Amino acid sequence: MNKSMLYVLILAVAVVAVAAQDQTTPTPAVAQATPTPPPVADITPTPDMSATPQAVATPVPNATVEVAPTPVVAVSPVATHEVAPTATPVAVASATPTPAIALTNRKDTTSVPSDIEMYCSGFITPHAEPTDTYVVGGIGSPQQTRFQGNDTIYLHGPTLPTGSKILLLRRVSDPMIETEAYPGQKKLDKKYDNMYQELGIATINGVMNHVMTATFNLVCDSVVVADLAIPLPDRIRPAYRPQPVSLEHIGEPNGKLTGRIVFANEYDWILGTGSRVYLNVGGDQVKPGDYLRITRTYESTRHDPLDYLDYMDNTDEPSRKPTGSKLHNAMMGHDKELPALNAKIQVGAFPRRTVGEMMVLYTSGNSATAKITSAFETVYIGDNVELEDQSPDANTPPVAVVDIPGNGSTSAGLNPPVITCQAQSPSVHAGEAATVVCTATSADNHPVTVAFETSRGHIQAQDRVATVDTRGLDPGALNVKATATDDRNLSSWASTAISVQPPVAAEAPTPSKVADLAFKRNSSYVDNRSKAALDDIALRLQKDPTSTAVVVGTNATGEPATLAEQRAKNAGIYLTKDKGIGADRIQSQAGAAGNSGAAVWIVPPGANMPDTNTTMPTNPQDNSTPGVNPQDNTTTPNPGVTNNSDQSNNPPVIDPGSLIPHNRPVGPPETR
Numbered sequence: 001m002n003k004s005m006l007y008v009l010i011l012a013v014a015v016v017a018v019a020a021q022d023q024t025t026p027t028p029a030v031a032q033a034t035p036t037p038p039p040v041a042d043i044t045p046t047p048d049m050s051a052t053p054q055a056v057a058t059p060v061p062n063a064t065v066e067v068a069p070t071p072v073v074a075v076s077p078v079a080t081h082e083v084a085p086t087a088t089p090v091a092v093a094s095a096t097p098t099p100a101i102a103l104t105n106r107k108d109t110t111s112v113p114s115d116i117e118m119y120c121s122g123f124i125t126p127h128a129e130p131t132d133t134y135v136v137g138g139i140g141s142p143q144q145t146r147f148q149g150n151d152t153i154y155l156h157g158p159t160l161p162t163g164s165k166i167l168l169l170r171r172v173s174d175p176m177i178e179t180e181a182y183p184g185q186k187k188l189d190k191k192y193d194n195m196y197q198e199l200g201i202a203t204i205n206g207v208m209n210h211v212m213t214a215t216f217n218l219v220c221d222s223v224v225v226a227d228l229a230i231p232l233p234d235r236i237r238p239a240y241r242p243q244p245v246s247l248e249h250i251g252e253p254n255g256k257l258t259g260r261i262v263f264a265n266e267y268d269w270i271l272g273t274g275s276r277v278y279l280n281v282g283g284d285q286v287k288p289g290d291y292l293r294i295t296r297t298y299e300s301t302r303h304d305p306l307d308y309l310d311y312m313d314n315t316d317e318p319s320r321k322p323t324g325s326k327l328h329n330a331m332m333g334h335d336k337e338l339p340a341l342n343a344k345i346q347v348g349a350f351p352r353r354t355v356g357e358m359m360v361l362y363t364s365g366n367s368a369t370a371k372i373t374s375a376f377e378t379v380y381i382g383d384n385v386e387l388e389d390q391s392p393d394a395n396t397p398p399v400a401v402v403d404i405p406g407n408g409s410t411s412a413g414l415n416p417p418v419i420t421c422q423a424q425s426p427s428v429h430a431g432e433a434a435t436v437v438c439t440a441t442s443a444d445n446h447p448v449t450v451a452f453e454t455s456r457g458h459i460q461a462q463d464r465v466a467t468v469d470t471r472g473l474d475p476g477a478l479n480v481k482a483t484a485t486d487d488r489n490l491s492s493w494a495s496t497a498i499s500v501q502p503p504v505a506a507e508a509p510t511p512s513k514v515a516d517l518a519f520k521r522n523s524s525y526v527d528n529r530s531k532a533a534l535d536d537i538a539l540r541l542q543k544d545p546t547s548t549a550v551v552v553g554t555n556a557t558g559e560p561a562t563l564a565e566q567r568a569k570n571a572g573i574y575l576t577k578d579k580g581i582g583a584d585r586i587q588s589q590a591g592a593a594g595n596s597g598a599a600v601w602i603v604p605p606g607a608n609m610p611d612t613n614t615t616m617p618t619n620p621q622d623n624s625t626p627g628v629n630p631q632d633n634t635t636t637p638n639p640g641v642t643n644n645s646d647q648s649n650n651p652p653v654i655d656p657g658s659l660i661p662h663n664r665p666v667g668p669p670e671t672r
Contacts, residue, residue, distance in 0.1 A: 112237050113361055117371055119167065119201055119235075120220035121276040122265050123364040124192040129169060133157030133229045136211070146222035153202065155212040155229055160204045165232035166214065168199040168223055174267045181269045182300075182382025188262050188280065192367060195263065195278075199223050201232060234488040235362045236414060238289030240373065245388075247293060249376060250351045257285055257387040261294070262367070264381050271379040275372045277358065279385060282366030283491055284451065284483045290360045292370065292385040298350040300382075355379055357388075363489065415443040419450065419484035421494045430475065430503040434468040436496050440484035448486050455479040456500075468498075475502050509604040511550070514540070517571060517598040522559055524566040526574050530598075534571060537600055538579035546605050549575065552591040553598040565590035567598045 136156045138147040147153050160166065177189050199221045202214040214229075259281035264271055271277065279292075286292070301307040356375035360368050372379060421438040428434045434457075440448045452459055452466040456478050459468050466480055478498045485491040514537055517530040526534070541549060553568030555561060568588035575581045591599070 111242075112239050113371065115218055116220065117276065117361060118237055119218055120198050121361060121369050121371070122195070122197050122278070123362075123369050124195045124263060124278045124367045125365045126192055126194065126367075127365055128171070128194050129196060129228060129230055131228060133160070133166075135168070135223055135225055135227045135229065137225060138223075146224055148200070148219045148222045149216065151216065152205075153214050153216075153223060155204075155214060156210075157212070157229070159207055159210075160212060160231070162204055162206050164204050165217070166202050166204065166229040167232045168202060169228040169230060170197045170199055171195070171228070172197045174263065176267065176269075181380070185262075185382065188260075192262060192278075192280070197221065199227060202229075233362075234414060234490070236288045236490065238359065238361070240359065241291070244374070245291075245357075247354050247357060247376075250353045253352065253386060254388075257281060259285075259292075259385045261379070261381050261383050261385065269381055271372060271375075271381065273356075273372055273375045275379070276361070277370055277372065277381070279360075279368045279370055280366075281368055281385075283363035283368070283485065283489065284366070284453065284481075284493070286360050286363065286368050286387065287491070288360050288362050291373075291388045292358050292360070293354050293388050294356040294358060294372070294375075294379055295352050295384045295386055296355050296380075297352050297384075355383065358385065414488070414490060416490040416492045417442045417446075417448045417484035417486050419482060419492055419494045421480070421482050421496045423480075423496050423498050425498075427499040427501055428470060429501045430473050431471050434470055434478060434480070434498045434500075436466045436468075436480045436482065436498075438464045438466075438482045438484075438494065440464060440482075442486050444486075446486040446488060446490075448484050451483045451485070453481050453483075455481075470500055473500050475500055509607040511601045511603040511607050513599055514602050515600040517567075517600065519567055519596045519598070521556065521596050522563065523596075524563055524570050526570050530571065531574060531578075534574050534600070535579065537602070538575055538581055540602060541575075541581050541585065544602075544604075548585045548587065548603050549581070550587045550589070550601040550603055551598055552589055552601070554591045554594040554596070556596045557593060559596065561590075561593075563596075564593070564598075571598050571600065 133155055134157060135147075135153055137154045138144055139152040139154075140147070141154075144151075155166075172195050174189065174195070177186060180186055197220075199219075200216055200223065201218040202216050205213045205215060207213075259279050261271075261277045262280050263278045265276040265278075268275060279286075355377050356372055356379050358370040358372045360370045362369055370385075417440050419438055419440040421436050424435040424437065436452070438450055440450050442448050450461075450464045452461040454466075454468050456476075457468045457470050457473055459466055459480070461467075464482075466482070468478065468480060470478070476499075478500050480496045480498065481493055482496070483491055483493040515533040517526070517533060519525070519530070520527075537549060541547060549572075551568040551571045553564040553566065553571070555564040555567075565588070568590060572583075572586040572588040575586050576583045
């Protein structure tokens with residue numbers, strides 16, 4: 001059977017079917033179509049008509065078009081088309097109203113994000129979620145390995161109350177991370193080491209044999225053994241803008257918060273309207289409902305392998321008449337002697353362009369999950385984001401809607417924490433500590449934590465008190481921001497301003513006399529009473545390793561002049577050899593004649609000593625006297641009669657100005 005005979009057979013069957021319908025269905029009343037619109041179906045043989053019938057169809061508004069049943073089309077074996085002269089299209093009046101034809105493909109959208117967007121978008125965080133509650137199986141185990149829909153799952157972990165909601169998670173990693181989508185992606189992947197895919201929401205039904213059972217309320221993806229479960233976080237469902245805001249396609253930065261699209265849901269690289277992305281700005285910087293514009297610089301495209309090929313291409317028109325100038329040849333990339341002045345050089349000066357807009361859905365630590373609400377062009381991970389200027393007339397604040405799948409929706413019930421802070425002192429001098437004390441409460445009786453940050457300086461926080469180290473800060477304002485966050489990730493913040501004044505001029509350090517040692521007349525031996533005083537001095541030197549000690553020996557009238565220096569040496573030797581004080585921290589010298597003794601001074605670094613006409617100091621290591629404290633072999637000229645000052649309870653006070661040279665360098669060797 002050839003094709004022509006097959007066509008005839010098929011057409012004959014169609015004619016019989018039409019005839020049978022005519023006998024059983026009464027012919028409806030028809031209304032003649034107006035001659036203005038062309039026929040719906042017009043098959044007319046023409047000299048150049050091909051073997052296939054040509055049909056021209058034109059819609060007739062608000063009318064149902066039918067072809068009268070009387071036409072008969074006969075097809076001969078040679079494919080010659082004949083059309084009965086009565087084959088005239090007519091319009092049949094419809095008994096019911098016909099729906100209007102939509103003039104646009106725009107769809108009505110909801111005013112808030114859907115359950116899928118709020119609980120199936122995932123998140124990234126530098127801190128791992130708890131792993132003590134996880135899926136161990138389901139009602140179809142072990143044959144069934146994936147669970148969803150009406151399945152019942154089994155969980156192991158700390159018992160959760162019956163009826164409580166859980167969020168099912170899976171910690172995942174980008175399988176393509178070894179191939180960076182943008183420069184620096186691997187580094188950010190290490191920072192945000194925990195990427196979580198949200199699998200759905202379930203309700204705890206009860207506990208049997210220490211195993212919890214749960215059923216699904218919302219399914220994002222199938223659940224398998226070892227998937228995690230955490231208590232369902234209460235997320236504020238923000239509201240979309242009632243009216244779109246006009247964005248300039250190119251423009252300057254507005255100076256507000258900037259960030260980056262680090263990753264995207266489902267590991268997407270190429271994004272568009274409706275895509276959910278992860279940002280490297282967190283809850284202390286943005287909140288649900290905040291809008292950010294997506295930006296891209298032309299300079300960043302130079303690092304794209306495909307875009308770079310466009311820069312390398314010669315963009316000149318072959319029909320352009322050469323000018324012969326070197327500047328023209330260089331701009332077109334034809335001159336090897338001059339640097340090319342084409343786009344690959346000038347691209348760095350091109351203005352930044354806006355490629356889209358997004359809204360923050362929720363935050364997680366120092367990251368946020370957002371939805372791209374509009375895109376001028378293709379969006380890529382690695383594109384930058386910038387917080388927008390939100391004018392009050394164009395935007396409305398987010399609507400706090402509690403909408404947990406399975407629980408219904410309400411428009412109230414979430415109260416963020418309330419925090420107030422106060423500085424202990426509104427003004428401090430540079431170098432002093434600035435302290436801020438905060439009070440945070442939750443009207444819903446949820447636990448609240450407080451985090452601090454400062455605009456300048458180094459901050460340390462403990463509980464709800466923060467202290468800023470202002471050393472090295474220039475005079476000016478210092479702001480301390482405290483953010484209170486509860487276990488539902490609801491937060492509020494307070495800022496405290498502190499004025500930093502110029503540092504107070506430090507007083508010049510001065511030496512202080514700490515002991516007067518008494519010696520027997522004509523003796524340089526350090527007795528037990530003097531050793532006790534030197535022991536206390538050694539403790540002070542150990543506690544303050546930056547200070548030094550100066551020992552000034554004196555001799556009474558009638559005593560050898562060299563005795564003053566020897567007394568100072570012996571006291572210094574006791575401190576170094578007996579008490580372990582470094583010899584470079586002890587200076588011994590002879591002072592003016594006075595009494596049979598020695599004065600010990602503690603000298604802080606940088607202290608300036610008064611002027612005096614005394615001998616230069618000596619070092620205890622230069623002592624040539626054998627032994628630490630040789631026994632005194634001298635005899636008193638008049639036995640029983642002594643003029644030693646050590647017999648007095650009040651030795652004469654020695655004026656340091658007469659003992660220690662002016663501006664004499666003292667202190668450790670590294671400061672001398």
